[in-house]
Amino acid sequence: MRLLAIETSCDETSAAVIEDNQALSNVVSSQIKIHAEYGGVVPELATREHLKNIQPVIQEALSLASCTTSELSAVAATRGPGLPPALMVGWKTAQAFSYSIDRPLIGVNHVVAHLYSAWFSGSPIKSNIENFEPNISLIVSGGHTIIAKAIKPLNHKILGQTQDDAAGECFDKTAKLLGLGYPGGPQIDRLAKRGYPKSYNFARPMLNKENDDFSFSGLKTSVRYFLEKNPSLLSGNESVPNLCASIQAAIVEVLLKKTLRAARREKVKCVTVSGGVASNSLLRSEFERACKDVEIQLRISPPDMCTDNAAMIGLLAKLMYDQGAPPSLLEEDISPNWAIN
Numbered sequence: 441m442r443l444l445a446i447e448t449s450c451d452e453t454s455a456a457v458i459e460d461n462q463a464l465s466n467v468v469s470s471q472i473k474i475h476a477e478y479g480g481v482v483p484e485l486a487t488r489e490h491l492k493n494i495q496p497v498i499q500e501a502l503s504l505a506s507c508t509t510s511e512l513s514a515v516a517a518t519r520g521p522g523l524p525p526a527l528m529v530g531w532k533t534a535q536a537f538s539y540s541i542d543r544p545l546i547g548v549n550h551v552v553a554h555l556y557s558a559w560f561s562g563s564p565i566k567s568n569i570e571n572f573e574p575n576i577s578l579i580v581s582g583g584h585t586i587i588a589k590a591i592k593p594l595n596h597k598i599l600g601q602t603q604d605d606a607a608g609e610c611f612d613k614t615a616k617l618l619g620l621g622y623p624g625g626p627q628i629d630r631l632a633k634r635g636y637p638k639s640y641n642f643a644r645p646m647l648n649k650e651n652d653d654f655s656f657s658g659l660k661t662s663v664r665y666f667l668e669k670n671p672s673l674l675s676g677n678e679s680v681p682n683l684c685a686s687i688q689a690a691i692v693e694v695l696l697k698k699t700l701r702a703a704r705r706e707k708v709k710c711v712t713v714s715g716g717v718a719s720n721s722l723l724r725s726e727f728e729r730a731c732k733d734v735e736i737q738l739r740i741s742p743p744d745m746c747t748d749n750a751a752m753i754g755l756l757a758k759l760m761y762d763q764g765a766p767p768s769l770l771e772e773d774i775s776p777n778w779a780i781n
């Protein structure tokens with residue numbers, strides 16, 4: 441069974457061809473350079489880029505997979521959550537495609553795709569969902585920070601989430617305060633390698649609250665006030681890496697401790713981590729170390745599955761198809777605020 445998957449929820453135009461449980465191709469056209477000039481994603485520009493790139497990206501994905509449209513059994517696309525005009529490009533393309541080849545259309549929740557991407561790995565990328573264990577899932581992206589409990593494949597519920605900024609947003613906004621480019625997460629990650637994480641003690645909001653919620657805007661504000669009082673640190677060769685290392689340490693500590701606390705309380709022996717922030721090098725090494733210490737199995741999305749891509753959309757669509765989920769109706773609209781429950 442072959443399936444074409446499309447992802448356009450934010451600033452990556454991506455298409456993939458999935459055969460059974462494996463991605464035959466996964467083409468990602470990133471718009472990062474275009475938005476970097478403006479310090480964040482500009483929806484109008486993102487939409488224009490998606491419109492320009494969607495056709496060549498789909499054609500490349502089909503050609504790399506040596507797949508003709510007549511061989512496709514279904515078409516899948518991100519229906520939400522995401523930027524409405526950006527989502528519209530991929531979703532409308534998928535609707536037209538599905539109509540023209542008379543094959544079912546599968547609408548995929550982008551955040552749920554991140555969640556299960558922790559079970560997708562290898563080269564070519566493959567679903568290992570048959571090894572699924574009940575788990576606590578941390579989903580950390582630019583738009584979401586969620587702790588969920590996954591009981592069975594496609595059976596999950598949110599236990600807690602951020603009350604304000606997402607962890608990725610916190611990386612991006614604090615990087616902006618430091619004068620670094622967009623997206624800030626990878627810049628902080630890179631500079632933090634030369635810094636000392638205990639140089640500055642930034643707030644760890646909600647760390648000691650006995651729930652699974654987060655608040656990252658408090659951390660961002662504590663960095664802002666600190667820099668307003670100490671502006672000379674922004675031009676120091678050592679102070680900037682030290683600031684990066686200290687901010688990164690605060691974000692990772694909150695994510696790690698709250699996730700492991702939820703796993704302990706829910707008595708699960710597996711933790712998964714996914715989303716753009718899961719490519720952070722400190723987050724990966726700290727989760728590996730801590731999960732090993734408490735003998736919890738860790739499934740963390742491989743780096744090429746952390747940021748937005750259509751392979752994760754397609755592999756989740758395949759799972760939905762196998763479980764008999766009803767296809768989307770052709771007149772169905774995008775769902776920009778689609779919750780994962």
Ligand code: KG4
Binds near residue numbers: 583584626717748
């Ligand atoms: O999942 P994603 O590609 O898009 C959303 O669905 O939001 O995540 C993008 C986010 C951005 O905030 C970016 O700064 C962050 O992931 N990110 C990182 C790293 N790489 C990407 N954050 C920290 N460290 C990284 N290495």
Ligand code: ZN
Binds near residue numbers: 581747
């Ligand atoms: Zn994403």
